[in-house]
Amino acid sequence: MKKAKNTPTQPKTPRERLAAKSEKQSNGCVLWTGATATNGYGIISVHGKDRLVHRYAWELANNKPVPADMVVMHTCDTRNCVAPNHLVSGTQADNMKDKINKGRQGCSTGKHGKKLSLDELKHIYSLVDNGKTGYEVAKLTGRSEQHIYQLIRTREARMRRESIRAQQTALGTLKDIQRAVSTAMNQLLMNPILAK
Numbered sequence: 001m002k003k004a005k006n007t008p009t010q011p012k013t014p015r016e017r018l019a020a021k022s023e024k025q026s027n028g029c030v031l032w033t034g035a036t037a038t039n040g041y042g043i044i045s046v047h048g049k050d051r052l053v054h055r056y057a058w059e060l061a062n063n064k065p066v067p068a069d070m071v072v073m074h075t076c077d078t079r080n081c082v083a084p085n086h087l088v089s090g091t092q093a094d095n096m097k098d099k100i101n102k103g104r105q106g107c108s109t110g111k112h113g114k115k116l117s118l119d120e121l122k123h124i125y126s127l128v129d130n131g132k133t134g135y136e137v138a139k140l141t142g143r144s145e146q147h148i149y150q151l152i153r154t155r156e157a158r159m160r161r162e163s164i165r166a167q168q169t170a171l172g173t174l175k176d177i178q179r180a181v182s183t184a185m186n187q188l189l190m191n192p193i194l195a196k
C-alpha cells in the first residue's frame, strides 16, 4: 500500500533540508551541518542523487543550474559554507587562479582546504582536550568535522607511536643489562680460581 502524501512523516524537500541544516556564523558564513565528503565539501541528497551542497545552494539562489563549463567557488574559502553571497560562479581557470592567489595550490593544498597554521592546530587540540566534541570543534573553527576527526586520529597515532618507541627503548635497555649481567656471570664462572 502506498503511503498517503503530506503525512507528518513526509520527508523534507532538499530546500527545507538545506535550510534546516545550515547555521549562520558571526563572520557571515552559513555552514552546512549535514554530511560532508572527506575533502570537506558538504553533500546533500537531491532527488536521490548526492550533490555538492554549495553548488546546490548556488542553484537555489540563482534559480538556474550551474552552467556546464562553470564551477562554484567560495569567496570565504570555507568549503562547507552555503551563504549565497559567498558563492560565485566562474570557470575552472578562475578557480585555479583563485586557489593560487589564496596560496592553497601545490604543497600547501590540504584535502581539507586552507592549510592549518600551528596556532590553529594548537587551538583545535586545546578545544579537544577541554572536552569539546569533534562536531563542536568543527563549528567553532569553521573546519569540517571530518578534518577535526582526522587531526584527532593523527595525534592519537603519533602518541601511540611515541609510546611504542619509549617501550622499545626501555626493553632494549633491559636486554643490554641482561646481557652485561650474563657476561659478568660467565666471566666469574670461568675464573680458574673460583672454578677450583
Ligand SMILES: [Zn+2]
Pocket: 028, 029, 030, 076, 077, 078, 081, 082, 083, 086
Ligand atoms: Zn562563507
